[in-house]
Amino acid sequence: MDESAYDEYRCRKVGMQVAYFAELFENDGSPTSTIVKSVKRAMAGEYSRELSVKVFAGQCCLIEPGYRQGGPAGVGLRRALLNDRGEVKTELNRGKHKSLQTDRVVLVPGPDDEVRTVRWIYDRFLMQGRTEDEIAAELNARGILTDLGRAWPRATVRQILTSEKYIGNNVCNRRSVKLRRKRVANAPDIWIRADGAFEAIVDPRRFRQVQAVVAARNRRFSDEEMLERLTRLFQRHGDISGPVIDEAEGMPSSGAYAHRFGSLLRAYSLVGVTPDRDYRYIEANRLLRQMHGEAGTKAQIVPIAAITLENPRERSEKTFRAPVDSIGKVGRKKPLTVARDDAGAADGYRLVCGQGRMEAYIALGETHIPAIVVDATEVERLLRSGIESIARRQQRSLELLQDIAILRNRGYSDPKIAEKTGPSRSCIHEIGELIANGEERLLIAVETGRMPLSVALYIARAEEKDVQKALEAAYASGELRGKKLLEARRLVELRHRHGKKKVLHPQSDLRCG
Numbered sequence: 001m002d003e004s005a006y007d008e009y010r011c012r013k014v015g016m017q018v019a020y021f022a023e024l025f026e027n028d029g030s031p032t033s034t035i036v037k038s039v040k041r042a043m044a045g046e047y048s049r050e051l052s053v054k055v056f057a058g059q060c061c062l063i064e065p066g067y068r069q070g071g072p073a074g075v076g077l078r079r080a081l082l083n084d085r086g087e088v089k090t091e092l093n094r095g096k097h098k099s100l101q102t103d104r105v106v107l108v109p110g111p112d113d114e115v116r117t118v119r120w121i122y123d124r125f126l127m128q129g130r131t132e133d134e135i136a137a138e139l140n141a142r143g144i145l146t147d148l149g150r151a152w153p154r155a156t157v158r159q160i161l162t163s164e165k166y167i168g169n170n171v172c173n174r175r176s177v178k179l180r181r182k183r184v185a186n187a188p189d190i191w192i193r194a195d196g197a198f199e200a201i202v203d204p205r206r207f208r209q210v211q212a213v214v215a216a217r218n219r220r221f222s223d224e225e226m227l228e229r230l231t232r233l234f235q236r237h238g239d240i241s242g243p244v245i246d247e248a249e250g251m252p253s254s255g256a257y258a259h260r261f262g263s264l265l266r267a268y269s270l271v272g273v274t275p276d277r278d279y280r281y282i283e284a285n286r287l288l289r290q291m292h293g294e295a296g297t298k299a300q301i302v303p304i305a306a307i308t309l310e311n312p313r314e315r316s317e318k319t320f321r322a323p324v325d326s327i328g329k330v331g332r333k334k335p336l337t338v339a340r341d342d343a344g345a346a347d348g349y350r351l352v353c354g355q356g357r358m359e360a361y362i363a364l365g366e367t368h369i370p371a372i373v374v375d376a377t378e379v380e381r382l383l384r385s386g387i388e389s390i391a392r393r394q395q396r397s398l399e400l401l402q403d404i405a406i407l408r409n410r411g412y413s414d415p416k417i418a419e420k421t422g423p424s425r426s427c428i429h430e431i432g433e434l435i436a437n438g439e440e441r442l443l444i445a446v447e448t449g450r451m452p453l454s455v456a457l458y459i460a461r462a463e464e465k466d467v468q469k470a471l472e473a474a475y476a477s478g479e480l481r482g483k484k485l486l487e488a489r490r491l492v493e494l495r496h497r498h499g500k501k502k503v504l505h506p507q508s509d510l511r512c513g
């Protein structure tokens with residue numbers, strides 16, 4: 001999609017003339033100006049590509065002499081700043097950058113205690129045969145923190161055992177990602193490296209021995225071995241998920257299962273496991289990506305009046321206003337997907353997906369909208385529309401609860417969690433208190449689907465455990481719902497404050513009015 005051409009089209013549609021002051025041609029809509037603009041835009045794209053090549057070449061020229069390019073140093077190492085004569089000026093703390101273009105950055109050994117920790121990790125792994133999980137657990141039990149002041153995860157131990165920077169090698173371009181492309185692992189022959197660039201804190205011979213052990217543990221398993229290990233993991237844990245697979249010692253990664261069997265759900269089904277959570281939306285998204293082979297197709301400007309909505313979905317006012325406000329403030333670049341009308345109308349279309357965006361454009365007074373036109377039968381159109389409805393469903397309470405718990409464990413603040421997940425800051429705080437205080441009954445009720453998260457939060461605000469139990473039982477029996485639950489909690493707490501406290505049995509009558 002030519003975004004700059006579409007932006008100019010929107011300006012012209014509302015009577016605004018676009019002028020290119022840095023160019024010699026006049027933007028008068030003539031064939032000459034149209035051709036010149038197209039050429040200029042192509043030249044701008046080519047310039048961007050050439051600039052990317054030049055920047056990468058410049059980085060390579062700095063890596064080969066052994067200079068460090070970006071990123072934290074890691075446990076046991078620190079970044080040192082050199083002047084143009086190669087003399088050490090200072091140590092760069094985390095978040096600090098060089099200020100002079102002629103300065104360079106190299107890695108040097110860090111604090112003695114961190115260097116000893118790195119060597120201790122190699123000893124534990126090589127001499128005693130400990131796994132990454134066992135080493136991380138032992139470090140955490142001793143109260144030893146990483147260079148970032150955090151507990152040790154398995155991934156950090158793994159990175160120390162496999163990174164060549166600990167034997168003094170400066171290696172780059174192991175992975176790369178081009179514009180709008182997937183991240184790929186590059187072959188070793190195109191890595192950019194400078195061996196012996198830094199002072200080693202691990203003996204190179206010991207490092208090579210560790211790599212041999214890691215390679216032996218990472219051997220390729222057959223389909224039968226992978227499924228057998230997955231079955232044993234489920235039997236040990238009683239539950240299974242991507243994080244459980246990734247953290248289990250001796251297991252292929254969850255990504256390996258997804259790649260080998262098509263998806264994690266497919267692997268689960270082959271061993272007779274049905275996950276507790278509803279993963280239909282993941283499969284729906286996967287199917288959508290398979291069906292939308294036109295993702296790279298350029299969009300067209302289509303009259304909204306020519307689009308027929310044949311599978312409408314009802315929306316609340318809040319749901320409707322969200323895309324309207326978004327498009328009104330920042331614009332919308334993502335096009336609709338439509339199919340040509342199979343009734344024979346040459347200029348007619350049937351909506352495949354994008355009802356919310358189309359309705360938002362109509363509400364904003366637009367008459368045309370960008371859309372990708374595909375060939376699809378009536379059955380295919382209805383199927384795609386139905387799959388989109390599943391894929392766009394809101395998170396269930398359990399999923400939201402688990403996501404918030406994970407983010408809190410990773411050190412995210414309540415405002416950051418609210419920004420990532422959607423609920424308000426106060427709601428995130430209350431959910432965090434529910435998790436931190438170990439409200440096991442309420443958490444189990446949410447996890448098993450017996451109670452919405454909002455109700456669990458409300459019951460948790462009751463001051464007394466007896467009151468919580470009574471309200472929970474009344475909700476489960478259907479005696480108290482909605483406003484009655486609100487009034488019951490207020491009435492009971494009011495009695496407690498006035499000294500009329502009494503133990504409430506789960507079968508007590510808590511009906512209001």
